[in-house]
Amino acid sequence: MKVTQHIENANGKPLFSFEILPPLKGQNIKCIFDNIEPLMEFKPPFIDVTYHREEYEFKELPSGLLEKKIVKKRPGTVGICSAIQNKYQVDAIPHILCGGFTKEDTENFLIDMDFLGIDNVVALRGDAVKSEIYFKPEKEGHSYASELVTQINNLNNGVYLDADLQNTNKTSFCIGVAGYPEKHMEAPSLDSDIYFLKQKIKNGADYIITQMFFDNQKFFEFVDKCRAAGITVPIIPGLKPISTKKQLNLIPHRFKVDLPDDLIMEVVKAKDNEAVSQIGIEWCIAQSKELAKAGIPVLHYYSMGKSDNIRQIATEVF
Numbered sequence: 202m203k204v205t206q207h208i209e210n211a212n213g214k215p216l217f218s219f220e221i222l223p224p225l226k227g228q229n230i231k232c233i234f235d236n237i238e239p240l241m242e243f244k245p246p247f248i249d250v251t252y253h254r255e256e257y258e259f260k261e262l263p264s265g266l267l268e269k270k271i272v273k274k275r276p277g278t279v280g281i282c283s284a285i286q287n288k289y290q291v292d293a294i295p296h297i298l299c300g301g302f303t304k305e306d307t308e309n310f311l312i313d314m315d316f317l318g319i320d321n322v323v324a325l326r327g328d329a330v331k332s333e334i335y336f337k338p339e340k341e342g343h344s345y346a347s348e349l350v351t352q353i354n355n356l357n358n359g360v361y362l363d364a365d366l367q368n369t370n371k372t373s374f375c376i377g378v379a380g381y382p383e384k385h386m387e388a389p390s391l392d393s394d395i396y397f398l399k400q401k402i403k404n405g406a407d408y409i410i411t412q413m414f415f416d417n418q419k420f421f422e423f424v425d426k427c428r429a430a431g432i433t434v435p436i437i438p439g440l441k442p443i444s445t446k447k448q449l450n451l452i453p454h455r456f457k458v459d460l461p462d463d464l465i466m467e468v469v470k471a472k473d474n475e476a477v478s479q480i481g482i483e484w485c486i487a488q489s490k491e492l493a494k495a496g497i498p499v500l501h502y503y504s505m506g507k508s509d510n511i512r513q514i515a516t517e518v519f
């Protein structure tokens with residue numbers, strides 16, 4: 202079922218959903234099931250599975266020259282989605298990127314998803330490859346998520362890359378896109394970021410799912426700005442409980458989001474990571490309860506491969 206239908210059917214009761222990442226190459230599907238199992242009692246209508254593009258590794262040869270190797274450390278997004286749908290009868294949502302995909306690759310990926318009975322997809326640009334500073338699209342690929350949304354929307358209308366194809370199957374993907382309450386790191390301003398977010402909606406996106414944030418006020422202001430800009434689709438907040446001291450620096454560096462001073466000071470004073478994890482859980486419960494009270498349709502949690510803390514939060518909130 203489509204995410205938008207799940208929201209309509211919920212009759213105002215907030216839904217619980219979460220995101221997982223594929224295991225490192227060499228692991229098996231059991232790690233995924235072990236991650237999901239403790240969260241199933243909270244009846245997630247959908248589970249997101251991230252996509253991880255290739256990385257470049259440089260190996261030193263005996264000659265002293267460097268050999269460039271292309272590696273994909275976390276393959277399996279679509280396979281995992283299919284396995285989840287089969288085992289739990291829950292919608293699984295693959296993320297799909299512009300990065301590393303030509304338009305042809307994208308079309309074939311979407312055809313596979315359609316054949317597997319996947320109804321939803323989150324369309325993203327992706328970041329630069331780890332060893333590079335700027336995002337570079339493939340030669341025959343998309344530069345922005347808005348272009349990827351157009352391609353998916355075209356397929357929903359039976360328009361394939363090969364214009365000569367006749368009597369084509371129309372897919373029916375519900376399309377999610379990313380939004381950034383504290384603006385995307387490359388955007389010159391929040392207003393310009395929202396301007397381009399609106400482009401993704403105009404091109405066919407059905408809902409927005411946000412980057413993590415730790416101050417609900419930032420989310421509420423972002424929603425107000427989106428509504429003022431004429432964006433009417435559901436906006437799903439992404440939430441992440443802090444679990445280690447290191448994340449105080451990692452999160453702002455990696456995701457360009459701020460942490461409130463109260464939270465920072467609590468974490469700084471914590472005696473170990475067990476205490477930090479408890480602080481993160483309590484902060485996230487407070488955030489979740491306030492969002493639920495404000496009538497937000499879905500609360501979406503970044504599990505990052507751990508379910509213990511998300512389980513404790515869900516027990517208090519849902």
Ligand code: FAD
Pocket residue numbers: 250251252253254296297298324325326327328329344345346347378379380385386387388389393394395397401410411412413439
């Ligand atoms: P876009 O919407 O294309 O925007 C990128 C930047 O370009 C923004 O600054 C925007 O303002 C600007 N922009 C957009 N259009 C134009 C234009 N026409 N002209 C000029 N500027 C423009 N990454 C992964 O690799 N795998 C994942 O599974 C994944 N999942 C994610 C899930 C969520 C909910 C979120 C919030 C992020 C996720 N990411 C993931 C990270 C994401 O790929 C990066 O944040 C990426 O840098 C931007 O992706 P986007 O889809 O938001 O890009």
